[in-house]
Amino acid sequence: MDTSTVILQIAAILIIARIFGEIAANFNIPSVIGELCAGILLGPTFLGLIEPDGMIRVLAEIGIILLLFQIGLETNLQNLVNTGNKSIIVATGGFVLPFVTCFGLSYYVFDLPQLVSLLIAGTMTATSIGITMRSLTDIGRDKSKEGQIVLGAAVLDDIMGVLLLAILFDFSQTGSIDLTSAARILLFMIVFFLVAPTIAKSISFIIRRFEGMSKIPGLVPTTIVSLVLSLAWLSHAIGIPELLGGFATGLALSQRFFIPFGVSLRADPEFSDHVHSEMKPIIQLFTPIFFVMVGLSLDLSEIDWTSHFFWYFSVSLTAIAIVSKMGGAILIREKFARRVVTGMAMVPRGEVGLIFAELGRTSGLLNNEIYATVVMVIAYTTLFTPFWLRLFYKNFGKYMDD
Amino acid sequence: MDTSTVILQIAAILIIARIFGEIAANFNIPSVIGELCAGILLGPTFLGLIEPDGMIRVLAEIGIILLLFQIGLETNLQNLVNTGNKSIIVATGGFVLPFVTCFGLSYYVFDLPQLVSLLIAGTMTATSIGITMRSLTDIGRDKSKEGQIVLGAAVLDDIMGVLLLAILFDFSQTGSIDLTSAARILLFMIVFFLVAPTIAKSISFIIRRFEGMSKIPGLVPTTIVSLVLSLAWLSHAIGIPELLGGFATGLALSQRFFIPFGVSLRADPEFSDHVHSEMKPIIQLFTPIFFVMVGLSLDLSEIDWTSHFFWYFSVSLTAIAIVSKMGGAILIREKFARRVVTGMAMVPRGEVGLIFAELGRTSGLLNNEIYATVVMVIAYTTLFTPFWLRLFYKNFGKYMDD
Numbered sequence: 001m002d003t004s005t006v007i008l009q010i011a012a013i014l015i016i017a018r019i020f021g022e023i024a025a026n027f028n029i030p031s032v033i034g035e036l037c038a039g040i041l042l043g044p045t046f047l048g049l050i051e052p053d054g055m056i057r058v059l060a061e062i063g064i065i066l067l068l069f070q071i072g073l074e075t076n077l078q079n080l081v082n083t084g085n086k087s088i089i090v091a092t093g094g095f096v097l098p099f100v101t102c103f104g105l106s107y108y109v110f111d112l113p114q115l116v117s118l119l120i121a122g123t124m125t126a127t128s129i130g131i132t133m134r135s136l137t138d139i140g141r142d143k144s145k146e147g148q149i150v151l152g153a154a155v156l157d158d159i160m161g162v163l164l165l166a167i168l169f170d171f172s173q174t175g176s177i178d179l180t181s182a183a184r185i186l187l188f189m190i191v192f193f194l195v196a197p198t199i200a201k202s203i204s205f206i207i208r209r210f211e212g213m214s215k216i217p218g219l220v221p222t223t224i225v226s227l228v229l230s231l232a233w234l235s236h237a238i239g240i241p242e243l244l245g246g247f248a249t250g251l252a253l254s255q256r257f258f259i260p261f262g263v264s265l266r267a268d269p270e271f272s273d274h275v276h277s278e279m280k281p282i283i284q285l286f287t288p289i290f291f292v293m294v295g296l297s298l299d300l301s302e303i304d305w306t307s308h309f310f311w312y313f314s315v316s317l318t319a320i321a322i323v324s325k326m327g328g329a330i331l332i333r334e335k336f337a338r339r340v341v342t343g344m345a346m347v348p349r350g351e352v353g354l355i356f357a358e359l360g361r362t363s364g365l366l367n368n369e370i371y372a373t374v375v376m377v378i379a380y381t382t383l384f385t386p387f388w389l390r391l392f393y394k395n396f397g398k399y400m401d402d
Numbered sequence: 403m404d405t406s407t408v409i410l411q412i413a414a415i416l417i418i419a420r421i422f423g424e425i426a427a428n429f430n431i432p433s434v435i436g437e438l439c440a441g442i443l444l445g446p447t448f449l450g451l452i453e454p455d456g457m458i459r460v461l462a463e464i465g466i467i468l469l470l471f472q473i474g475l476e477t478n479l480q481n482l483v484n485t486g487n488k489s490i491i492v493a494t495g496g497f498v499l500p501f502v503t504c505f506g507l508s509y510y511v512f513d514l515p516q517l518v519s520l521l522i523a524g525t526m527t528a529t530s531i532g533i534t535m536r537s538l539t540d541i542g543r544d545k546s547k548e549g550q551i552v553l554g555a556a557v558l559d560d561i562m563g564v565l566l567l568a569i570l571f572d573f574s575q576t577g578s579i580d581l582t583s584a585a586r587i588l589l590f591m592i593v594f595f596l597v598a599p600t601i602a603k604s605i606s607f608i609i610r611r612f613e614g615m616s617k618i619p620g621l622v623p624t625t626i627v628s629l630v631l632s633l634a635w636l637s638h639a640i641g642i643p644e645l646l647g648g649f650a651t652g653l654a655l656s657q658r659f660f661i662p663f664g665v666s667l668r669a670d671p672e673f674s675d676h677v678h679s680e681m682k683p684i685i686q687l688f689t690p691i692f693f694v695m696v697g698l699s700l701d702l703s704e705i706d707w708t709s710h711f712f713w714y715f716s717v718s719l720t721a722i723a724i725v726s727k728m729g730g731a732i733l734i735r736e737k738f739a740r741r742v743v744t745g746m747a748m749v750p751r752g753e754v755g756l757i758f759a760e761l762g763r764t765s766g767l768l769n770n771e772i773y774a775t776v777v778m779v780i781a782y783t784t785l786f787t788p789f790w791l792r793l794f795y796k797n798f799g800k801y802m803d804d
Contacts, residue, residue, distance in 0.1 A: 003460050007460065007631050007644070008631070014628035015625065018625055022616060022618065025617035058409065061406075061409065062409065065409075215427035216433045218687070218690075221684075222420050226420070227417075229410070230417075232409060242409070281623040282683055285623040
């Protein structure tokens, strides 16, 4: 495509996302909903002005990597560890329950083939970290206790989602369950999460030492973006979503991160702040492109709105996907209101779900009708959760004050 | 291409450009030379790791648009107008003389066909604003009097270069000189430079008014980038290089720009400063990609280094391209040292020259040998001018103090 067309598309995405986001915020709706709607408007569903591919996809990917970097940077690892047990319960429950119930619905109630049902169930497992954390940020609750639990849980169920994807992919190829590739990815992940922050921390230490000597401006933006993207690429290369590479880098550069034996690489709050302030405009520039991209990917024009199957299946799948996702959160020991809001925050499906659906479509396992249904359910969980979250906080937020 | 490959390429470009730039700066060589060399290293000349196209080209284009935006933002329009006459002399002399002499060399001395000679001459006309201004910035002379003259002249000869390109393109198609399309472009340009700053100023005024009401962070980075890219696209759409659209936007948003009848839209230094500080990291992130891209585009591997024609022609063309470019500057009424340094600063050819060369190659007018020669001359003027400039300032800078 022509360079200048892409430049116009980027300009259009930025300004329309901003306008829709501001309008949403003005009606007290989380602005992320506005950005998603901007994507749905610009994309194949309505105007068809922008295809969700190529260049825009790369910028969107950079956007979500940088957003997760920022989330990592602002995360207090100690808090994350403190709420770790709860995150594990929320993630495991919120992964197993949707998988089992959505499989049951597809296979036993709607009589879909086994592999198709497994894929649909897979689509409903992983929470969208980006949308969830952005929704909490929009209503100023990202640093809350439930925010910490949700962040940990969303990272964990992304990991589980990727493992499941590897298993299902093998199963769709060979017809038998083979855990080797999943085990390999799991091993890589463990190594990655041990090694990546150490690499990131060490390199950021070099950058910091070098800062005084640098003779040309722009050291922090160029080197930090390069570092974040390199580790995102590395994570992708070993089978982990790129955004988790961004998260690991952010964690490593956060103010309170200590690497094992890294006594000499003490955290430097001043450098963390400096990185934060230089990166802020860059992150703010790229992240809306990601949320617009999610909207672009939700092609609702493929849906046959007169189909009975579509309505029965999508409504029941949506209901089960929402209720089952909240199952894990109900089990933790917290105030009831916090358990509910934690479960609600886990509801949005996004990136990983769309990857499952796309895999199903390109492999021919999901026909257009089922694909459209799944996309519709993802769209629903993504578009309405931020809205319900805000409403819940408004009415029951007072029961969560510690 | 795979999204994650592009992400790795971006990371590689950023870090290698930084390392080469810092090494150059450490040896007191302008860092832009380091970045160009990084591109030559990564590109088809040596490693062949990155193709100069697709995604990277878009990011590079955004880089040069944003750099020109920054140059515009930092420009004092009054100074530019004050040195306007000198800029016109420098631009006209530095455009006509290289065109005439390089045509003469190609047509009469090397007996090349008429149209080929015209294209070669066209390649040697326009100064690279990006490389020239970046070289002056590297040595801290971008705000000097000669810096102002060079900026105005470089903008003007880019405009002349584009008009010439339109004329030659028509000539290559029809075989006769037809000035209508050039006249149309010229008209568009005049309208654009009258209208675009007014649009930019008005929109920036709206953004500024809106700033207090905005409920989501990131207003300035997203809206200003969107504004700059939109006007760059508009300029491209009417036949002007995109980077001049960026420059016009920057000028309009600079502290001292007043639009006609715009008494109510008074310049707001605070807002200008705010735009400047929020945009800085974004500009610093994108611009190195442009200079690496120029290096990637200079494919020196196509040159047959044993060819006699190549040596005779490239050496004589280089000599004439340098000497003739300085002709315009010698005519202005300034201290002699300033005249020389102004002429030297005008020497680098870049973007527009490469567009001429590419047009010649794709239309089949320039064979590989001549194309390679032209690229070599561009490479020489681009790579060595910053170096000579610094050397000249070191030895004769004292004669330019006012």
